[in-house]
Every structure is written in structure tokens, then in C-alpha cells.
Amino acid sequence: VAAGGARIRISPLARKTAAKLGVDVSGIVGSGPSGRIRQQDVLAAANAPKAAAPVAA
């Protein structure tokens, strides 16, 4: 559940990857069906320049 209470749709692999890499998934727009976050989205966020990354809570 995201900060606003909205559901985050994320694949199990993406969730595990985000946990390992310390990526905050709440700002990621998923590329999967119905906006589901996939591993590739987490990896892209992890590799994005720091300034563009969402501010950590």
C-alpha cells in the first residue's frame, strides 16, 4: 500500500529486486498490465540519475 493508501501493483520479482537494491517503488510507473511494476521498471529506477529518483521517505 502506497503512502496515499492506493494499492501498488507490483510483481513478486520486482518487489524482491527493489528490496535488494533499496529502491522505493512508490514513485514508479509500472510497464506491466494495468500499470503493474515489473522488474525492468525497478532496474530502470535503480539506474536512473539520483536527481530524478523519487525522494526517499
Place this chain on the structure above:
Amino acid sequence: APAGGKKSVIVIGGGPGGYVAAIRAAQLGAEVTVVEKQYLGGTCLNVGCIPTKCLLHSAELVEQIKTQGKDIGVEVEGVKVNFPQVIAHKNAISKQLTSGVAGLLKMNKVKKVDGTAKFTGEKQLEVTKADGSKETMTADAIIVATGSVNAQPPIPGLKENPNCIDSTGALSLEKLPQTMVVIGGGVIGLELACAYAAFGTKITVVEAMDHMLPMLDGDLTKIGVAHMKKMGMDFHLECPVQSVESSPVGAKVVCKDKSGKTVSFEAEKVLVAIGRKANTAGLDLAAGKIDNDKGRILVNDKMETNVPGVYAIGDCVFGHAQLAHTASAMGEVASENICGLEAQYCEKTNPTCVYMEPEAASVGLTEEQCKAQGIAYKVGKFPMSANGKALILNGGEGLVKIIAGAEYGEILGMHIIGPRATDLIAEGALAIEGEMTLDEIVDTIHSHPTVTETMREAALNAEKRAIHTKN
């Protein structure tokens, strides 16, 4: 307590709840003892799931030869059911699986005590062994997995009549009865009815309620019952049994029908299948101070009872479906919690299967439940008759029904009747576990020709875009 910081665990009962719990605890390093009074594998392997499916497998072959054979070019001169051999084969399979369980326990270094356990105090057990000797036992944790036994309704004349049998009796008859009345239209009664009907027994089902198979979606039940009628079975609903009288044939079941009229049905055997009750009568739960509801043990989702260190799982607990995989899942949860992991039993992916012809299976919410709970949903349906593989396998009898959330399309329930339904349901269960939506089922390629294509089509239909049917 054992040396080296090992936890000691006693499991009472070696059914699919108990033996799985024991193996899991042993895997996690515990020193485990299983106390079993009768047979490893419990109800499931000896007089339940597996034996019924053996009979049904024989029955299916008979049916297939009779109903499909000629049409598909496979001709035989007369089919004969060698009933003692049906039973012998069932016994062989049971034996193979129960010895398998014995081997697994040994491999995992689980100790087995042949005996009957009962509580003598809080977390205190007394075990009466096969030779009559008694031993007091305790451990860091105790798992109660004593299962269930057939319930016997208080119908006058039933108990005294040797031709009134329960499911266990129906699994070890010596000869095929010509006629059978089945009291109760639940899953156990109907599965056995299907088997015997295929073998040639004339079946009459009497049921007090106005519908059968209450755990299934109504659309599924309708198709299943239609098939059973085609097999020659008679059904009498809203027809509660009043008494059983003796009869030269075997037994006479006297009922009151919908209009209040007394009707009766005579048969060689009467199968009583009105449900099962927790098998805790001999356990002395009171001495163990274990909270229960009429013998059904109360547990939380960690499978803990009110007594610290005492767990209960499977058919003997209160408030869950009495199914083998439920018992096993609870067993893993109990052992993990005992051994220091965090685990909760969660029912949302738990399927229910009915092994009639055609098979039926269900997971998650039904339409009826969505309505009752006020959940906004959409439905997708697809008939087996529009699926090539189902057409080949059983002439296309059946239906898939998917229930999904109205807004996000998340899979809430899946309901299938048709060939291989009991295996197809795994896709629905996994979808629920993964909080998947219709989109993901649609985006998954389902191979051709398989019955699983119906699942994707049903998902498409929920979005009004099925290819092989009208939307």
C-alpha cells in the same frame, strides 16, 4: 527437551495434517514424534481422498468405454466390472502411498509411536500403546491432528441396520450392490454415487436441503447434476429422512417429501454421507484445557490453540473446509511457527474439488459470496463446448466462470466444471495468490489444444472480448 537447543515436537495423528507437519518440523531441525493409533496417511490415504479417486478412476474407464468407445472407434465386447479387483487395486494404491509416508518419516528421522494419545493435563499426554502399556509424554510443542470421523445422524433404525454403511464401508464392500440409496448430496456422497452408478448400481440420492454440493457455484452444480441424471441416478431434494426400516432387499429409507407426503426407497445398501465431525472425543480436551466448540478445536491463523505450545490442524479444528490440502497447509504453518519462523494459514488460495463426472473445482469467491459481501464484480464465462480439447475429451460438457473485481479486474474467484477441472484450478489459485488481474491471464499464452484455453477465453469474456464465443 532434546540436546543442542533442538525443539521437541509431538504430533498426534499421522494423516495429511500430521505427517506433513512432522516432516516440516524435522526439516527445520526439530526432534519429532508422531503418535498414530491406526494407520499412517489417516483418512485421506486409507479411507478418503485416494481410495475414492481409485474407484472413480475405474468408474471413468467403464463410462468412457460405454459412452465414448463406439463413437471414437474403440469397440469392446461387453465391459465387466471385476468389483473385488477394483477394491484390490484401491488397496494396492493406498498401501503404496502409506508405505511411502512411512519411508518419508524414516528418512526425516521422525519417530513413530503406535498408540492412542489423550490429554491428562495442560500439555501433558498419556499414550496407550498397541500392547496396552501406557506412557506419559510431553514436548516443547504438541500438534493435535486427530482428524475427523463420519457423523452418524440420529435416524431411528439406522444404527441397527447392517446394510446402512458410511463412506468407509462403501470403500470396502465385497460385492457390488445392485441398488443403493445415498443419504446426503454432499461431495463424499456424490463422488461415491458416481463411482457406483458407473459400475452399474442403481443410485437414489435423498437430500434434505433444496440443492446439492453447497460449496459449489450454482451454475456448476446444475451441469454436474444433469450429468449424473444422464448416468441414471435419481435425486430427491427437500426430502429429509425420517427413519430406516428393515427390508428383504436390504434397507428401506423412509422420507418426507416436499409436499409432506411419506415416501420410501428400498435398496441393498444405504450410504450415509451427511458429514464428518472432529475426532476429538477420546482426546480429553477438557483435561488439556483446550478451548473447543463441540469438540472442534479453536485455533488462530498460526494454528495455536489457547494453550501455549499446543497447536491444532486439519479436520479437528473449527471453522475451515475439511480437506486434505487444508490439513497439510495448516501442518506446515504450525511447524514453522513452532520452529521459529513466522507463518499464517491463509485460505484465499484454497481450492475445493469435486471428482464427479465431469470434474468440478472452485477457488476464491462465488458470485453469491460477492453479492453477500457487497463486492463489485464482473463475470466472464466460457462453455467447454466451444473448446476443441474438451470436445474431444468429454464431448464439451462444462463451463468456466471467472469472477473479477469490477474496478481493477483482480481475480476474485474461478469456478470450473469440465475435463481436468481439478488440475485447471491451480491457475486460478496462483492468480489469486499473485493478486493477478484479467489482463495477466489474457497476456499469458494458453497452448492449443488444451482445456486451459477456456480460462483465457473466460477472462476475455469478462472484458467482453472473447474470441470463441458471443460476448
Place this chain on the structure above:
Amino acid sequence: APAGGKKSVIVIGGGPGGYVAAIRAAQLGAEVTVVEKQYLGGTCLNVGCIPTKCLLHSAELVEQIKTQGKDIGVEVEGVKVNFPQVIAHKNAISKQLTSGVAGLLKMNKVKKVDGTAKFTGEKQLEVTKADGSKETMTADAIIVATGSVNAQPPIPGLKENPNCIDSTGALSLEKLPQTMVVIGGGVIGLELACAYAAFGTKITVVEAMDHMLPMLDGDLTKIGVAHMKKMGMDFHLECPVQSVESSPVGAKVVCKDKSGKTVSFEAEKVLVAIGRKANTAGLDLAAGKIDNDKGRILVNDKMETNVPGVYAIGDCVFGHAQLAHTASAMGEVASENICGLEAQYCEKTNPTCVYMEPEAASVGLTEEQCKAQGIAYKVGKFPMSANGKALILNGGEGLVKIIAGAEYGEILGMHIIGPRATDLIAEGALAIEGEMTLDEIVDTIHSHPTVTETMREAALNAEKRAIHTKN
């Protein structure tokens, strides 16, 4: 172009690629015409997937009666295969499904033209109709879905011998041959070999390579081939065919064996099953300026060819498995792109099934592929012999194998041989689609007794914690 901003679409070929594309485009509002020169349903419904599975269904019943019947108490006096009826039943099922497709096209207001299309220019078609008349046609988008045809190897003496047949011939024989040599150990050859072997034909398979069923994991193939040998089939690997000679029996297949020695096999019929080639020879791709590799049309993942507005799907394209569900999936993708949606064809959830006895199915990566691609993986295995339902269904022949990522445990591949494998594989495909890990499969309750329990056990085994086998 049609009025009201509707897109016009011409689909060449009414197989599972073409008719599905047509329905999807119509759903999305296009005005669609299908040009089909022979029969709706294409290879799949008329001389491919469905007909073979009909024969195999008859074959399975024969096998089950012969190998299981007595043991499970179902006795018959002699099984007779009424071969013309096997074929008649197959024709009836085909007809039912192809008329179903005709009905679906009508319902979706898809226009059907009986004729043969070819390109006369870029996005320009000429259609020769049944009555010999010709019509020039074009549309906003054209989808080429002309499928494939059996390849005929240039083996001396083969073409001239009327007893050398292809898969289409093997699906419409008038009488059951006593002996058959099958050239090619791929899926089509072996499925038909299994059917005929069950009917009583003595089968000899000759294969040039050192292994069969190259698309399957090696562990699966081993089990399948062992079963086929038990059925009485003979296999000769690394045994390329040199020529076919005439023989009083029917035909004589002359090969060179591993040691270089000439060996020969005589049989009433010789089934040539060495593969299929894109059916584009008569299309004049050059006139349409469509890029191709020896007739196989080159496409991107939107199913676009190099010519704007011209798409190609299914067996006639380059670089994908030639499977019906592949063709259908590509068809939906093409139509969605044409009609303004964004869609890509993605192969990762695409299963391959082999309908031999026992069934085999595979999705995702094999161990061999993980190694080749340098992917760190772990494997979980579980034998069907330790599964109660499989034991009942087929004596427990088979295996499940799960391949998962070493770090996160995401499902990379699933490989199954055993009862109902072609339907079980849907769980694997959905797991891959949803980027699920071993944990999700483990956390999903798999009902008992079902063959799907093997999938969970295999996942547990990958984590060294299976319950019903050694880890």
C-alpha cells in the same frame, strides 16, 4: 476505405492465425474480409492439432483398456479398433469446429471470400476465386496468414512411392497399416507414431540426429521415449535416410546407420515428418515487396512486415515456433496494432506441448538454455511416482522440473511430463507472465489429490524443502 472512419482489413488465410486476427479486428470496429482458398480453421482444425488429438484420444482409450483395465477391475473381451470409425469421428470433430469458426466469423460480420490471394504490387492483391474469376483487392491493412505446408525432403524414390505419406495422409488412411516407418522424430512424427502404435501398427522411427523432440528438456524426452519403447516402437537414431525403394510390402526405407552401414526398413506405409515450411510460394512476395528469408516472412514484434500496412502472422513468418496458439496470439497483436492499440508479441509465456503418452509440456527456459545464456539458476524436480493422483492416472510415470533464478527465485522455466501435463503447464506460463517466484507457487495451496501438487513440490524441492521426496 469504408465509411465512418472504419479501417478495412484483408486477412489472407483462415487458420488459427487468420480467423482469430479477423475476429479481433472486427471486435475493434474494422471491416474485415478473410480470403481462404481451402478450408476455415486451416491446418490446425483440418489436418493438424485437432485431428491428431482425436486419433490420440482414441489411442489412449485403447491403451488404457489394454494396460490398466485388468488391474483396475475393468475387464473387456478383446478390444477392436474400428479404424474407419476413428477417422469418421475425427472428421466429425473437425467439422463441428470449422463450422463453429464459420459461425463466429458471421457473428462478427467478417466477410469471407473463397479464393486464392497473391500480391501483384505493394499492398495490392489479386484474388482468384473458386469459379476462376479474378478480383483485385486492397485495404487499409493486409494480414498474411497463409501458414505452412509439409516439407518434402529430396530423398531419391520418395516422391514416386504412393506409400510414402505425410501427416495429412496419415490422418485420412482408409485402413490401418500393419507396419509403418516414421521418418523424423519430431513432435508431429511421434504423436502420430504413438496413435498408430496404440492401434496396433508396428512402428519404426528413423531419425538423422542423435536425439528426438529437440524442443523438450532432455530429462522429459528420456521418459517419453522409454514409454514409446514399452509400447513396442523401435527407434533408430543417427540413421539418416538415403533413399526409398519399392517393396512388395509397400516401401523400403534405406538408411545409413551410426557405423556407416546401410540398413533398411520395410513397411506398408512410410510417414515423412521432417518439418514444415512457410506456405508463401504462390503469394508472390516479390511483387508485394515483402522481405523474407527463403519464403519465411520477416516481421517485428508488432507483426509488421517491411511494407507499411502489411502484417504477417503464424506459421508463415520467420523465427518462431510453428504452433497454433502462437499464430492466434500473433493474430490478436496484428489486429490490435492495426486498430490503433499498442500490442507486442512476446514469446516468454508460450508453451510447447507434446501429446504423446504421457503428455509433455514446457514453457520458458530449459537448463540447457540457462547454461548457454549464462543465467544463474536453481532446479527443483519432483517425480510423478510420488504423487497420488498421477499414480492413479498412469502409474506415476513422469517428472516435473522447475527452473528458477538463483538469486530471487523467479520462475524461468517449467517442464512437465506426466498425466495432464499439457494443461498443467498453464500454471508455469502464468507464473512467468506475472514474474512470480518459487515463494508464490509454494504459498498457493494446491488441491489434493491433483497432479498439480507436483508443481508445488518441485518448487519446494528447488528450495530443498520438498515434503514428499528427498531433497
